[in-house]
Amino acid sequence: MQFDLNETQLMLKKGAREFFAAECPMHDVRRIMATDTSFDDKLWKKIADQGWTGITFDEAYGGAGLGLVELAVLMEEMGRALVPGPYLSTVLLAGNAISLAGSEEQKQKYLTRICSGTARASLAVVEAEGVWSLASLKMKATPVEGGCKLKGAKLFVTDAGVADFFVVAAKAREGLVLAVVDARARGVKLAPMPALDQTRKYYEVSFNNVTGEVLATGEAARAALERTIDLATAALTAEMAGGMQRVLDITVQYAKTRKQFNTPIGQFQAVQHQCADMLVFTESSRSAAYYAAYAIEENTPDARLAVSAAKTYASEAYRETGNRGIQVHGGMGFTWENDLHLYYRRAKACETMFGDAAFHRDRIARELVAPVKTAAPVSAEPEAVHA
Amino acid sequence: MDLNYTPQELKFRDELRAWLETQLPGPEETRAASKSPDPWVRFNFYRDWQRRLHQGGWTGVHWPKEYGGRGATLMEQVIFIEEMARAQAPQVAGVLGLMLIGPTIVHHGTPEQKQRFLNRILSGEEIWCQGFSEPNAGSDLANLRTEAKDMGDHFLVNGHKVWNSYGWAADWCALVTRTDPEAPKHKGLSYLLVDMKSPGVEVRPLLQITGETEFCEIYFNNVQVPKQNVLGRINDGWNVAISTLMHERATLGADMRIVFARQLNRLVELTRKISRGGKPLYDDPLVRQKIGQAYTEIELLRLNQMRSVSRIAQTGAPGPEGSILKICWSELNQRFQQAAQEILGLYGQLEHGKHAIDDGAWSYGFLRARGNTIEAGTSEIQRNIIGHFVLGLPKSY
Secondary structure, X not given: OEXXXXXXXXXXXXXXXXXXXXXXXXXXXXXXXXXOOOOOHHHHHHHHHOXXXXXXXXXXXXXXXXXXXXXXXXXXXXXXXXXOOOHHHHHHHHHHHHHHHOOXXXXXXXXXXXXXXXXXXXXXXXXXXXXXXXHHOOOEEEEEOOEEEEXXXXXXXXXXXXXXXXXXXXXXXXXXXXEEEEOOOOOEEEEEOOOOOOOOOEEEEEEEEEEEEEEEEHHHHHHHHHHHHHHHXXXXXXXXXXXXXXXXXXXXXXXXXXXXXXXXXXXXXXXXXXXHHHHHHHHHHHHHHHHHHHHHHHOOOOHHHHHHHHHHHHHHHHHHHHHHHHHHHHHHHHOOXXXXXXXXXXXXXXXXXXXXXXXXXXXXHHHHHOOXXXXXXXXXXXXXXXX | OEOOOOHHHHHHHHHHHXXXXXXXXXXXXXXXXXOOOOHHHHHHHHHHHHHHHHHOOOOOOOOOHHHOOOOOOHHHHXXXXXXXXXXXXXXXOOHHHHHHHHHHHHHHOXXXXXXXXXXXXXXXXXXXXXXXXXXXEOOOHHHOOOEEEEOOOEEEEEEEXXXXXXXXXXXXXXXXXXXXXXXXXXXXXEEEEEEOOOOOXXXXXXXXXXXXXXXXXXXXXXXXXXXXXXXXXOOOHHHXXXXXXXXXXXXXXXXXXXXXXXXXXXHHHHHHHOEEOOEEHHHOHHHHHHHHHHHHHHHHHHHHHHHHHHHHHHHOOOOOOHHHHHHHHHHHHHHHHHHHHHHHHHHHHOOOOOOOHHHHHHHHHHHHHHHHOOOOOOHHHHHHHHHHHHOOOOOOO
């Protein structure tokens, strides 16, 4: 058993760290997040040139065919650099939904453009209830010639401002429908939803009798959407761990240099113990994120539990790491000039995305109470986890 | 990343499982012995179990083969600890000798010391305790004052040690003493191997908040310790003792995780069985929140441990990251026990009697967890270690 990154994964990690340090330093993050859409065409093209917009997708569509642990490693580095823009929306959400639900023809049509970096996209699920839960869907899809007609509003759609198309989840007679809608189609209207995290912007997207191209319906659509969200959640927790690592690094550096009472403040236990807690939060989140990615990839029996455990923990850990980091910085931590608040804002967005800690704790508990299962792993090996 | 066991690891596990299949005492026998009010009944039961393990070649699995161990890898050692916990095997009597003191003797001992002590540790013939802490040397261990005066052919030991687990049953004590009072505090210590039957050794059991007497205090009054019983070099006792503490932290949580997982399974079962207001406890969203949180933390402990073991397997030595695990398991247990108390309500506090759930296991677990953040290095000391040795912050003390 080897719970650690292999050579290739370590190389990817190193490469990604150097790439983002060079191509997306903090002053660029600030510049890009100040634009209307937090999008930079040149950066996007460079990310695509690395093959990262197709990292996990099939080589038949121009993807790199790598695994979810590799994706997690890349997300960790993107989270560390606080890379702004539509990567999560395009690759993790829309890309996976098409990859899992689309026909061969649809994948050729849409996924190849995502892999090559020529299209951006997003996933429209959440509605007025403001929860990432399929049970809350109300938007209706009615069958029409060549697809389905959609009417209603979707909220909290990430990076809609630069999306070329949307994957929309709606309800039809046969259950769930996943459909692709051209962002420039008549009847599609965007309205920004200004929020704390300016690096990944939210929009309300309304659909007024817009025709969508059906990817999948019923059970197939439900399974594809659930897996898309689980997969994106696992990858998001890796992004969160990367962000925590950066907050920890900035804070430890500050605690070593900032002096009060003629002493580096990092020598005081009240400060040192805050930093120690931040390390525990960061390392634990990283363990959980890697395992969640592995579990989804390998379809282990506890895969959904692994995702929920990772999201439960990281949701609170990222926010708390931010709390401690700002506190250790004192007044400096409360200034716009200091980078910490940019991570703190991202932490809040990540915490609430795809279900917060309370949502996932409940999901875990409901999964455990299902009579055929036992509550917790009693052995290290995945196959015996629920023996 | 590959979380499957290697064929070698599977073979190790299956051999152990097959052995346990035929050799493990029945659950009733174990329960009766471990519930006995007479500590010697418990202790002798644990010693018998160690003898049986030894005959099967299952003591000191991580010790080198040449000293009677199995030469198990760290991963196999973790498998061993987990399988024992999974099978709900009894404790072994000589746990300190097997886990901490034996490996320290392997590392620092002379050929004569190895010959004299190691096999008897494995077989349970001799039981060891640790004489580290003192009334004025707890977290500040290097401040200890127990004096060992050089008398030519022997040391004359005077002092007072405390928190010595199994001191009342021990035949030998791994004793850290001050041999050079003039040297800086870390540099004047020596690690002595002391026969507990020596004249002048007095053991007093301490009654703990759980009502048990797991640990003791030990008084040394003009105790003579032969020179050949110094482990490592004279005045190098700090380094010898530290290597022991690192071993303690690297593997100490491995069985705790299994215990927590089993307790959580039981708690989930109880939330199905116990009703309030005509509904199973499980229907209460607050109960589900607590269950979900406990699962998350126990799972995180498992994952942190797997990552840590993988890292040690690559770098070769336990490092200060063990402090992360120590903080994780000790603090999660306190939160978990409190959550269990909240779920069980009034019943959680019962210790005995027909209304006590699981014969009082939950009230015991609640109290016992208090000790977790103190034993084997307090949470505060672990955070100091992380701050200084992992994060590189200036030493705070």
